[in-house]
Each structure stands twice: as structure tokens, then as C-alpha cells.
Amino acid sequence: MERIERIHALHRILTASRYPVTVQRLQQELECSRATVYRDLAYLRDYLMAPVIGNGEAGFRYDANEGDRFELPGLWLSSDELHALLAAQQLLARSGGGMLSTALAPLQQRVEKLLDEHAGGRRMPVERVRVVPHRTRRLDEAAFRVVATSVLDRRRLAFEYRARSTDEATRRNVSPQRLTHYRDNWYLDAWDHDRDALRSFAVDRISGARLLEEAARDETDEQLDRHLASSYGIFSGEPKGWATIVFSAKAARWVADEHWHSQQQGRFLPDGRYELKVPYSNGRELLMDVLHYGADAQILEPPVLREQARALLSLALSQYDR
Structure with a gap:
């Protein structure tokens, strides 16, 4: 019996019973172990808010004052x-x-x-209920299949890569490590043999992908996490510092509930504003997210990141002076 069936069966048993039901009886009727009975009772009580009372010696039942009013929610997925x-x-x-x-x-x-x-x-x-893609980029499906195959078959990969930041095309020879889906787009985390370092590549900027005969070099999960997941966003690496951003009281209602980074630190200031601190390596993506809030966000530290934000805002403003 699957868990969802057991929960429904457990609910029916407790609803129909005028007296406490022993754990032994629940084991027999639910066809499960004693430990499973206790886990299901805890799930029913703590997660689904059922009025379960009792203990392992006397048995369990629904509270007589609330049991008649309790119903299993129609949807109880997280x-x-x-x-x-x-x-x-x-x-x-x-x-x-x-x-x-x-x-x-x-x-x-x-x-x-x-x-x-x-x-x-x-x-x-x-x-x-809809799942709406956001800013999904056009993807060469043939290139994606080659990239995915190289990751799963653990073979080296050669391709041409045109970086968005410079529009420069380069040939790369890499050992693929991970295929990452981030913000509705795909990225390849790989060891770049020419640069002797870990790099992340946007798969939609890869062309001419070709599998090589050589086996891929494997990096440890610890090294990959340290280099690629320890800092802010997909453009990560060893953190170079922490950024401190202050959001207006209005924006705080959104930002305080947002997850920017696993190590982020946030607090409300006395005037209702919200201070957020996040580690970062390359500021490009962090700046994009901060500037998304416009006048409701201000970078305080470090000074170099604050100056980059000022320069970007000045450049954007100059577009409207023409």
C-alpha cells in the first residue's frame, strides 16, 4: 500500500472509531510496520493538521470536539x-x-x-495551474543532445563558443562535469583543458559540438561545488567578497522572502528597509538582479560594485537624453 493510500485509510479508521485504536490494529489494517504507523500518524497530525490525540499505549483517535469537522485537504503536495x-x-x-x-x-x-x-x-x-518559462533562449537541439551525451557518457567534448559578453568565438576542448538547468536555460559546467580551469558555458551559445574519443577528466563534487556553487548565481567561482544591498521598505516585502544564495544574511532595519548580504565572485548577474529593483535598491558594499552599478545606471540614463 502506497503512502497516500495509507493516509486515506488511516483517516477513515480514525474517523469511524469512537474509541482509541491500538497501534497493533493499525499495523494490521494498513499492512505496514510499527515505525510506519507512527510516521503516518505524525504526518497526519503535524503536516495535515489532523486532531490526532493519544499515545502508543492507550491508542490513537481523533479529538471528539474536532474530528467531525476535519477533512483531508483535496491537495496536499508541497x-x-x-x-x-x-x-x-x-x-x-x-x-x-x-x-x-x-x-x-x-x-x-x-x-x-x-x-x-x-x-x-x-x-x-x-x-x-501553469508553469510559465521565463526568458527561455533559443536552443540548438542537436548541440544540446551532443552536450548531454558527453556529460552522461563521460567523454571529452569539442565545440565553438561565442561568449555573449565579448561576442568572441573560440574553440574549446573540455571535460564535461555537469549539465545545469538554471533560470529556464541550460549550462554546461566543464573543465577547460586549454585554460586549465573550471568554466561554465551557456549551451545556447555552443555550436559545432563534437564528441571526442578521450575519456572526460572527473573533478570531485567538493571541487565543483566550491568553484561553481559557492558564490552567487551561475557565474560563480571562489567568492571574492560579500555584497551588501539595502532595499526600500516597499521592496523589502518581496526581498525578505526571496532566496538569493544559500549563505545569504538578511535583516530588517529600524526604518523598515531590508539589508541583504550575499557572497559573490563575478558581479554581472548580481548587478542585473539588483538593478531589477531600480530605485528601491542600493548597493552599499563593496565600493567597486557600487561604482559599477552607478556606471550602469548612468549609461542607461544617457539613453534617454538623446
Whole structure:
């Protein structure tokens, strides 16, 4: 019996029982271990807010004053779980007509069945919940397949890369490490053999991708995390310092609930503004996110990042003086 079936069965048992139900009886009816019974009771009480009372000796029941009013919620997925299921469902739906459509059909049916089960047995109108891509870039599917193959087959990869920052085209010979999906776009984390360093490449800027016969060099997870995930955003590396940004009281209502970095530090100031500190290596992406808030954000530290923001704002303002 799957967990969702056990929870529904447990709810029915407790609803129908006038007296406490022993753990032994719950084990028999739910066909599970004693530890599983306790986990399901805790989930029902703590996560679904059911009025479960009792203990392992006397048994468990619903509080007589609240049990009649309690119902299992129609949807009890977390936001991350719902997003993952809906994203998978909509992605599978968009793949129709391709070579994967037949192979993935059972998976799509399973996802839709799972969504329906979590809706309390009713059909979930998934069309009323949307997963909207944001700033998705055009991607060469042929290049993506070669890149993904190199990552999974652990083979070196050669390609031409045209960086957006310089528009310069260079040939790269790399050992792929990870394929990362970030902000609706794909990036390749790889060891660049010509530069003898770890680099991240936007897959949509890769062309002429070609698998090589040599096996890829493997970097440790610790080294990859330290270099690629320890600082702010996809343009990461060893942190060079911390940035301090102060947001207006108006913007604070948004920023205080946002996750910018795993090591971020935030606090409300006495006047209602919000101070956020994040580690960073390359300031490009951090500046883009800060400038997104316009006049509601101000970089205080470090001075060099503050000056870069001032220069960008001055340049933007000059576009309106013509």
C-alpha cells in the first residue's frame, strides 16, 4: 500500500472509531510496520493538521470536539512537489509527436494519475495551474543532445563558443562535469583543458559540438561545488567578497522572502528597509538582479560594485537624453 493510500485509510479508521485504536490494529489494517504507523500518524497530525490525540499505549483517535469537522485537504503536495509534477506533466505534453512520445506515454499517464490521487480522487484541472518559462533562449537541439551525451557518457567534448559578453568565438576542448538547468536555460559546467580551469558555458551559445574519443577528466563534487556553487548565481567561482544591498521598505516585502544564495544574511532595519548580504565572485548577474529593483535598491558594499552599478545606471540614463 502506497503512502497516500495509507493516509486515506488511516483517516477513515480514525474517523469511524469512537474509541482509541491500538497501534497493533493499525499495523494490521494498513499492512505496514510499527515505525510506519507512527510516521503516518505524525504526518497526519503535524503536516495535515489532523486532531490526532493519544499515545502508543492507550491508542490513537481523533479529538471528539474536532474530528467531525476535519477533512483531508483535496491537495496536499508541497509547492516544490506540485511544481515538479506540473512541470513534468506539461513538458511531457509538449513532447508529443517526437520519438519520445510513445516511450514517455506511460510516464505521463502516471504523473496525471498521481495528480488526480492528490486531488482526493477527483480529476485535477491541471490546465488551471501553469508553469510559465521565463526568458527561455533559443536552443540548438542537436548541440544540446551532443552536450548531454558527453556529460552522461563521460567523454571529452569539442565545440565553438561565442561568449555573449565579448561576442568572441573560440574553440574549446573540455571535460564535461555537469549539465545545469538554471533560470529556464541550460549550462554546461566543464573543465577547460586549454585554460586549465573550471568554466561554465551557456549551451545556447555552443555550436559545432563534437564528441571526442578521450575519456572526460572527473573533478570531485567538493571541487565543483566550491568553484561553481559557492558564490552567487551561475557565474560563480571562489567568492571574492560579500555584497551588501539595502532595499526600500516597499521592496523589502518581496526581498525578505526571496532566496538569493544559500549563505545569504538578511535583516530588517529600524526604518523598515531590508539589508541583504550575499557572497559573490563575478558581479554581472548580481548587478542585473539588483538593478531589477531600480530605485528601491542600493548597493552599499563593496565600493567597486557600487561604482559599477552607478556606471550602469548612468549609461542607461544617457539613453534617454538623446
